[in-house]
Structure formats: C-alpha cells, structure tokens
Amino acid sequence: xxxxxxxxxxxxxxxxxxxxxxAAQVQPPPKKLLAIGEVKxxxxxxVSHGLATIEKLGRQTGLWDTYIRTxxxxxxxxxxxxxxxxxxxxxxxxxxxxxxxxxxxxxxKDLLSFVRDDGKGFLGTHSAADxxxxxxxxxxxxxxxxxxxxxxxxxCRIRTEDAAFPATAHFxxxxxxxxxxxxxxxxxxxxxxxxxxxVDPASVDLANPKVHRADRDFAVTWVHNYGKGRVFYSSLGxxxxxxDLPDIQKMWIEAVKWVMGITTGDASPRPK
Numbered sequence: 169x170x171x172x173x174x175x176x177x178x179x180x181x182x183x184x185x186x187x188x189x190x191a192a193q194v195q196p197p198p199k200k201l202l203a204i205g206e207v208k209x210x211x212x213x214x215v216s217h218g219l220a221t222i223e224k225l226g227r228q229t230g231l232w233d234t235y236i237r238t239x240x241x242x243x244x245x246x247x248x249x250x251x252x253x254x255x256x257x258x259x260x261x262x263x264x265x266x267x268x269x270x271x272x273x274x275x276x277k278d279l280l281s282f283v284r285d286d287g288k289g290f291l292g293t294h295s296a297a298d299x300x301x302x303x304x305x306x307x308x309x310x311x312x313x314x315x316x317x318x319x320x321x322x323x324c325r326i327r328t329e330d331a332a333f334p335a336t337a338h339f340x341x342x343x344x345x346x347x348x349x350x351x352x353x354x355x356x357x358x359x360x361x362x363x364x365x366x367v368d369p370a371s372v373d374l375a376n377p378k379v380h381r382a383d384r385d386f387a388v389t390w391v392h393n394y395g396k397g398r399v400f401y402s403s404l405g406x407x408x409x410x411x412d413l414p415d416i417q418k419m420w421i422e423a424v425k426w427v428m429g430i431t432t433g434d435a436s437p438r439p440k
Contacts, residue, residue, distance in 0.1 A: 199232045199259040199428050206238055208267030212295055214408045215264045221411040222262060225421050232259070232424060240269045245278040255282045259428045260289030263296035263310075264405075280305055284395030289427025292401040297350065304355075311390055311401055312356030318378035321348045321406065325371035326388065329363050333433045335400065335422040336364045336389065339415060348406035349388065351381060358385070358439045365389040365402075383440075389419075391426070391435040398427040398435065 203219045223234035235242070235253065242248070245255050255261075255278055271279070283290045290309060298314040300306040307313050323346050328339040349367055367386035374384065389402040400423040410416055425431045 195230065198226070198230060199430075200253075200257055201226060201232045201234045201424065201428075202242055202253075202255075202258045202261045203234050203236045204238075204240065204243070204261065204263050204265055204269075205236060206240055206265050206269050207295075208265075208269055209295075209298065212264070212266070212406065214294075214406060214411065217408045218264050218293060218405050218411050219262070221417065222420060222424070225417055226424070229421060231421075231430065232428070240271055240275065243271060243279050244275050245281070246274070255279070255288075258282075258288070260291060260424065262291040262293065262424075263299065264293050265299045266295045267298075268300060268302065276303060276305070280309065283309065283397035283399065287396035287429075289397060289424075289429070290394070290399045291423060291427055292399075294348075294350075294403055294405045296401065297352065297403065307355045309394055309399060311361050311392055311399065312352035312387075313354070315351045315353035315380055316378050317348050317350050318376045319349055319372055321346065322372060324349060325368040327366050327368050329366055329438075333362075333364050333391070334426055334431050335391075335419045335433070337422075338418055339365070342368065345404075346407075347404050347410050349386065350403040351379065351386060352403075353380070356387070358387075359437055361387075361390040361392045362435050362438055363387045363390045363440075385440060391433070392437065393435050398429070400427050 203222055205215045205219050207215060219236050223236060226232040226234045242253055243255060248254050282288045292310045297310050297312055301313060325342055326345045327342050328336050330336050365388050367388060369384040388404055391400050404410055426433050
C-alpha cells in the first residue's frame with residue numbers, strides 16, 4: 169500500500185511538472201511596448217505612476233515588456249547608435265504626453281507608418297489628446313483633441329457603451345467615477361470611432377460656460393482601426409488613484425492586448 173501511495177504521488181508530481189513545462193513552451197515571448205512620458209506643456213504628476221503601472225501590469229501578466237522613455241529618440245525607424253531600439257523593435261507605443269514633442273518630419277512619418285502600414289498598436293492616455301495640435305495626422309491617429317475640462321476633477325457617472333469589447337466588458341452599465349473629465353473637439357466623431365465609455369450628461373453641470381458640445385457627447389474611451397493598426401484611447405487617469413483601481417488596470421491590460429493583436433474586438437464606428 170505504501171509503495172502504491174508513493175508511486176501515485178510521484179506520478180502526480182511528474183504530471184504537474186509536465187504540465188508546467190508544456191505551459192512554459194506554449195507561452196509566447198513577451199511583446200514590446202514603448203511608453204513615452206514626454207511633457208512639453210501642462211505637467212501631470214501622474215505620468216510617472218501611470219506608465220509605471222503599465223510596466224507593472226506587463227510584468228505581472230508576462231505579456232509585454234515596457235520601455236519607459238521621457239524623450240522621443242526611439243520614435244524612428246532609423247538605425248540608432250549605442251544599442252538603442254527603434255520603432256521596428258516594438259509592437260505598440262503608448263503616449264502620456266503634452267504639447268509639441270519636437271519630432272522631426274521623418275519621425276512623424278515613421279510613427280504613423282508604424283501603426284498604419286506595419287499594423288502595430290498605439291495607445292493614448294489622458295493628455296495624449298492634449299498633444300500636437302499643429303499636426304493634423306496626429307489628431308486623426310488619436311481620434312480627437314482636448315477642448316478644455318469644463319468641470320475639472322468632478323464626481324460623475326460613466327456609462328459603458330460597449331459591454332462586448334474586451335477592454336470594457338468587465339465594467340457595469342453605469343458607475344460613479346471621480347477624475348478630471350475632458351471635453352473633445354474635432355477630429356472627434358462617432359462616424360470614425362467606436363466609443364466604449366462616456367460621461368452621463370445628467371451627472372455633470374451642463375450650464376457650465378466651458379461646455380462647448382451642444383450634442384452633450386462626452387466620450388472618455390474609444391478605439392478605432394488606423395490603416396492596418398489599432399488605436400485605443402482613454403482620457404481617464406489624471407489622478408494617481410485612478411491607476412490603482414482594479415477595473416482600470418484590467419481595462420489597460422485588455423487594451424494593450426487588443427492593440428498588439430493578442431485578442432480581437434470590434435472597432436467599427438458606431439454613429440450615435
């Protein structure tokens with residue numbers, strides 16, 4: 169009987185080791201994410217914590233490695249010296265940026281081609297929409313430009329408009345939220361974007377003189393296809409505390425997976 173038990177335990181242990189070995193063989197190598205935290209305008213204190221959270225989530229899931237930079241040197245397809253990586257090395261780029269980053273004309277072409285032609289991913293968070301107003305193609309890439317935050321940081325209610333998309337499927341239909349809420353202007357249009365989440369206009373002061381949108385359409389998260397590539401943007405994340413919320417972290421995990429092509433999700437526009 170004792171021999172039988174030892175044999176059974178040994179078989180179980182070997183089976184577990186075999187399963188772990190198989191899982192290790194199936195697990196693909198981590199993808200590469202370039203995180204740009206360059207600021208040439210309003211300083212957001214949460215840039216560091218936001219991008220550090222993205223880096224942490226990549227390590228925890230084992231799905232991607234994050235390269236955080238506070239400059240734009242790697243945003244090029246040109247060969248760089250000193251063992252520096254360029255865009256060809258990465259699977260996606262995320263911007264937590266503000267203002268004119270000083271990209272050359274060729275760098276701008278390389279970034280757009282990285283997404284549009286190479287089928288790579290682009291993610292923007294919060295003030296990425298407050299970046300490069302003098303570069304029309306960048307506005308098309310992100311999907312919109314910042315047009316003030318009428319209420320500053322405000323308690324509001326967020327509506328989940330797409331309960332099937334992987335980055336928002338875990339959110340309830342509506343939930344209270346506290347953050348700095350952006351208002352957007354052209355090129356924002358639901359004919360070009362698939363809005364995933366928006367602010368319930370009944371939860372904010374529409375009489376505020378800084379409210380410019382007569383349609384009361386205050387999107388906070390959207391996706392769209394850009395050529396062969398995928399784009400995800402969310403304005404949520406002005407505050408450090410937002411990045412610590414489990415639901416927001418899950419949103420970013422699924423967003424990175426989607427733009428990198430690990431998962432699928434319908435990004436076709438849905439006019440309101």
